[in-house]
Amino acid sequence: MFRSKNEGNIVYKCTVRLLDDSDVLECEFQPFHKGIYLLEYLCGELEIKEKDYFGLRYVDSSKQRHWLDLSKSIIKQCKEMDPLLFSLRVKFYPADPFRLTGNARIMLYQQLKRDLRHGRLYCSLGEAAALGALIVQEELGDYNEDVHVGSYVSSIELALRQTECLEKKIIELHKKREPGQNLSLAMDEFLGIARGLETYGIDPHPVKDHRGSQQYVGINNTGISTFVAGKRSQHFRWNEIHKINFEGKMFIAHLSYTDASREPKKHTVGFKCPTGAACRYLWRCAIEQMLFFTLPNSQSAAVISGGGFFSWGTKFRYTGRTEREILTxxxxxxxxxxxxxxxxxxxxxxxxxxxxxxxxxxxxxxxxSLPRSTMSEPLGYGMPNGHFYGHDHGMSEANGGIQISSLEPVCEEARLRSSNIDGVNYLATQIGGYAYRDSVEHSSTESGLTVNGYDHPRKHNESRQHGSYSPNLYYGQSDGGVNSSSPADSFLHADPSTRKVKKFRKFHLLHAFVPSVFFVAFAMAGTAVFIMESESEAFEQLRNSPEMLCLRYQYYQPLKEFVLEKLGRSGK
Incomplete structure (x- = not known):
């Protein structure tokens, strides 16, 4: 909001690599520019209309990849990078590639060619040959016996494992293609084959399952998949995923589905990532993909908190349009x-x-064609009466709670006297069953949001019908702006035994919150120790859950050994 004088003079330069590594763009930005500025500038230069499908990726000093956050400052995200190097990539692969138009579709085609070349678009030999023949058709044109001689395909890098057998099949298919076709037809045919593959839009993340077996987790428009030796072993659709979280190096997905007998089932799967940073990156990619393809609009997106009690928490807020917004x-x-x-x-x-x-x-x-999902309700994105967390920021004070004014204009003394009399009479009839309540409500801990000052509007309207009254009057103290000879003053200064009004103690949220936190922490710690040390079969399933295994081997077991070692030394 406020910029220093130096910020307006500093200019940073960065290099952006396009989908062909040989093509680069030099860009400039200032310290107050956010990620959306750089993405919009690049899409404007490349004449890309559907910019929401694209993103900028960078690698930090620890060799961990990240997507540039569009809502945060560029330089704050990349302050350790030297030089500043970004890569423009397709971030969200659409379920129907033909929704993209113009240069956006060409960029998606180039991205899929790059995925095939680097082994991310994994497919069979026949599918790779068909895709390779279309690439050759698009780059070299129709087959010509005089020009295309020998192993002319070997000069083009098509696949990660480009063997002689694959090149021969590509040449055979290239010869069979009908001459005179437009190059755009070959591109569209390539997109049609690629979108039908299981690895379409998949960026593999190396993980290990509970047995320690090496797997890869991939995320696209349909959901989360696991791959073993290039073949999909598990697939969890977005409408089956209830919650996504991480704990340390453990990536956790909570599933809710219906089995063959039409009974609702709940299941939790966990995968161990190489590092904690890789786990956070996988969690963020999963959250972004889920929200982009399932939310009706970006205004429905709440702040999502990741990380458990024993790890560094991370909060994420989705920015930009969703796919349904784009289609609408x-x-x-x-x-x-x-x-x-x-x-x-x-x-x-x-x-x-x-x-x-x-x-x-x-x-x-x-x-x-979009994956149907009910993610908005179980994750707690909505509020009653159509209000969304993080959406209605301009909530007025009139809807936020009862306004209690302690100052009144002196020119309306007669009106004040009558209004105070009515307020006291109403207070005398209601004082036996009404107590002062702090109007602070907390939302779900999963969303990480707090709505302050929300109260029922009907109570507010009733209080205003009986006139304004000050906090001093409410607690039975005299107001200096009211005549002492009035009935209200005589009532307030009467003997406590005769008026039978209880003096209420002011509620302090801090006095109730701190003991509650300590009590809950000790209760949770004691319960966790009891479950892990118990050998009862009733807790067997709970002890083998990914969260408890992570807690046991990463925190509890080392702490237990440390304490026993210290106690052993002191006993000696």
């Missing part, structure tokens, strides 16, 4: 364009304008 805007643009064309035709034919009915082809456009 495109549909509305098509409707508006078609309505404008219809109105221009009516004016040209001098026919009186009539209310246009919904267009049939546009009315049938729905989100059927």
């Amino acid at each position: 805007e495109n549909i509305n643009a098509l409707r508006e364009q078609k309505n404008n064309s219809n109105s221009s035709k009516r004016k040209a034919s001098s026919v009186p304008a009539t209310p246009s009915s919904p267009q049939g082809d546009l009315a049938q456009i729905r989100y059927s």
Whole structure:
């Protein structure tokens, strides 16, 4: 919001690599610029309309990859990098690649070529040959016997494991292609084959399961998948995933699904990452992909907290548009364009304008191709009455609680006297069953949000009907701005035994909060120790859960050995 004088003069330079490593762009930014500034600048230079599908990736000093946060300062995220080097990549692979237009579709095609070249787009030999033949068709054109001689395909890097057998099959398929085709047709055919593969849009993250076996976790528009030796072993759809979290190096997914007998089941899976930073990166990628493909709009996104009680917590807030927002805007643009064309035709034919009915082809456009999900409700994104966490920031004080004014204008002394009398009479009738309550409500701990000062509007309206009253009047103390001869003053200064009004003690949130925190901490620690030390079969499933295993071997066991060692030394 406020910038120093030096910030306006400092200019940083960075290099952005495009999908072809030989193509780079030099960009400049200032300390107050956020990540969205750099992405919008690049998409403007490359004439990319669908910028929400793209992102900027960088590698920190510890060789850990990150996506540039669009809502945070660029230099604060990359202050340890020298030189500043970013890579423009496709971040969200659409379920239907043909939704992208113009240069955005070309960039997606180049990204998939790069994935095939680096082994991320894993496929069979026949599929790799078909994709390779389309790349050759797009780069070299139609097959020509005079030009394409020998192993001409070997000059092009097509796949990670480009063997002679693969090159021969590519040449055979290239010869069979119909000559004279447009290059864009080969590109579209490539996108059609690639989107049907299990590894479409997958960036593999190396992990280990509970047996210690090496696996890879991949995330795309359909959900979270695990791969063993290049083949998908497990797949969890977004509508089956209830919660995603991490604890230390452990990436944890909580599942809620219906089995064959149509009974609701809950299951928890965990994967161990090489480092804690890699685990946080995997968690953030999963959260971003889930929100982009499942939320109806970005305003429904709450602040999501990751990390358990014994690890460094991380908070994430999604920024940018979701896929459904993009599709809705495109549909509305098509409707508006078609309505404008219809109105221009009516004016040209001098026919009186009539209310246009919904267009049939546009009315049938729905989100059927998107993965259906109910993630917004179990994760606690919504609030009653249509309010969303993190959305209605401008909540007025009138809706936030009862306003108690301690100052009144002196020119309305008569009105004040009558209003105080009515307020005291109402207070005398309600004082037996009403107590002062602190109007602070906390939301779910999972979302990490707090809504302050929310109270029922009906109580506020009732209090205003009986006039304004000050806190001093409420607690039975005299107000200096009220005449002492009034009935209200005589009532307040009466003997406590005669008026039978209890003097309430002011509630302090800190006095109740601190003991509660200590009590809950000791109770949780005692329960965890009891479960881990107990040999009862009733706790067997709980002891073998990923969270308890992580807690046991990373924190409890070393601490126990340390304490026993210290006690042994002191006993000697």
